[in-house]
Amino acid sequence: MLIFHILTALTSIAGATVLLFKPRQMFLYLNYAFALATLISGTYLIVSVKTHIIEACLMGLFYLAGVSFCIAVAQRKLALGRLYKSSKK
Numbered sequence: 001m002l003i004f005h006i007l008t009a010l011t012s013i014a015g016a017t018v019l020l021f022k023p024r025q026m027f028l029y030l031n032y033a034f035a036l037a038t039l040i041s042g043t044y045l046i047v048s049v050k051t052h053i054i055e056a057c058l059m060g061l062f063y064l065a066g067v068s069f070c071i072a073v074a075q076r077k078l079a080l081g082r083l084y085k086s087s088k089k
Helices: 002-021 025-049 053-088
Strands: none
Touching: 002 025, 002 053, 025 053
């Protein structure tokens, strides 16, 4: 389960980085799914392995803050692109 958690987190971070430079609606939905899978698997690991919750939650907050920032920027770029296209008509 730890390997799944690490792979989903790395994929989510990579996807969020791609979103910053090439915002696409499908990438956005995929990144939502990877971020959710990472949070669920992280919660499962905390409960099942009995790790130090402060360290795990702190890292989870850093992860969530970074991915959320990238998602928010991508959503803004997509919205501005749609607004620009609709104003040209």
